[in-house]
Amino acid sequence: MRKRRLALSAALGLALCAGAVAAQTPVDESLSKRDARRLDNMEKVVGELRSIVFRARDTRQPVVVEPADTDARLSELSGRLADLEQTLTRVNGSLETTAHQLDETKRENAALRGDIKALSDKLSALEQKVDAAQAAPQAPPPPTGAAAEAGPAPPPAASPTEAFAQARQLMLAGSYDAAEAAFRDYVGAYPDAPRAPEARYWWGKTLQVRGAHAEAATAFIGAIRGWPKTAWAPDALVELARELNALRKTTDACETLAELPRKYPKATAPVKARAAAVRAQAKCG
Template sequence: MTARSLLIATIAAFALVGQAAAQDVGGSRRLDQLEKQVRELRAIVFQGRDTGQPVEVRPAGPDPAVTALEQRFDGVDETIRQIKGQSEELTHETEESRQSVAAMHDQNGQLQAQLKDLGDRVARLEAQLAPSAGAGAPPPPPPSNIPPPPVDATAAAQAADTGRLGGPSSAPGAPPATAATASDAYRAARAQLTAGDYAGAANGFQDYLTRYPSAKNTPEAYYWLGESDYAREDYQDATPAYARALKGWPKLPWSPDATVKLARALAETNRTPEACAALAEFDHRYHTVASPTVKARAEAVRSRAKCGA
């Protein structure tokens, strides 16, 4: 059979099938497919006629290149979906972190406000207690021929030591101290002060300073000794303790507080000039770094001692 005959027979066959398919539901779609196949067969037949080569009809199927491209597109879509999911998770985590930071800022602001309010309340209470601490007859005015107050108020305060500081150890014959036993003794005295055992704390710090006079925290130990005496209103002994702590006017966190309390102790023991000199040193050395509470206490002592009047 020639190619022409084959083509005619094929067309006729597909025409008959097409007519039958057109009568079915959805026949129009099937007819379009048949017409496409007829065109393909026709092209194949004419190709064989023109070239004289055998006609090879391959089964219809998807183009491999198209299939590979579709797979690549599918892979890209999946990657995009994954990236989108990760981006949404990161956005959610970032929002949670931002909310946590904002909550922390709010809590910090509230805490600062509470601390300020507490400091103000303490300052007001101390200001109210300052006049009553020395209730009774006011101290006599200083004589007109009194010499000017010393520039270094701590030197005068140290000179007023009752002999308690630097005296013999309360436990003579104790074994040589080690760094561990010194640290234990210091912590024990601090624990007594924290627990409100001011007399025990004073004895503990006094013994510590006698045993370890060269310890690196000696100024702090003198400060806590002064605090132990000050809490019991033992201003006579608190004065030299604070003065020893402030020797050289150190720039430590407790220095402003110790200076004001030294001035208060001096004023309460009728040493007004020295008290005013201590307040002058406070203004010169610590006023810019002191807290509002300490500044308020300084003003209360200044008013009590009538400094500058």
């Protein structure tokens, strides 16, 4: 016990001496900032040592030295650094996911462009096949029956609107030969008019009446080129398939019918029924 008191007294004296020395040591103004920081650290250490010695003397109990404030701050900074690392990991994961989604979108867009080009090429190929199968153009037969009774052809129209209306009126009147000629003239005179695709559609209808399958198929191909979103377009596609089947091009007819639900999913029930009938005639798989 006596030895412990002597050791405690010695430590206390050492701390007091060191504190006195530290307190009496003049700070030279020429000291660098680094030396000044070292001196401050020494004073802190001496202060902590004095506190430990006095606490041991007063309590006569073992003294537990608490971690320095610097250690606590280092621990706090380490925790913050760990949080930042987790945040960066999540951000990197989000960036990788976004990059993957962008790549998927680019691939899907490329596939869509490929499908559009393939459909356009398919229509061009169908048109070439129909042209190859088409016989040499023949002069239309003289009007007979209702067409003959209709009298002379109406005077030339003054505008595309009037020309289309006259051709449509001839068809509604049952003058199919005259209507065929009128729609043919309309397409030849106004190939870029807004109603030119519809005129091709009705032209194909008049050609069907006299069994001109190849010419009718060509007219229907011209009508649906570009896949117009009109009320008559789904029927034009089905009629094209019908003419292709009549020309014994069953594979092309089935491929054409396969485009109906993709291009015109809202087709009417009668159009879908006619498509089913043509599909059965062509024996599509």
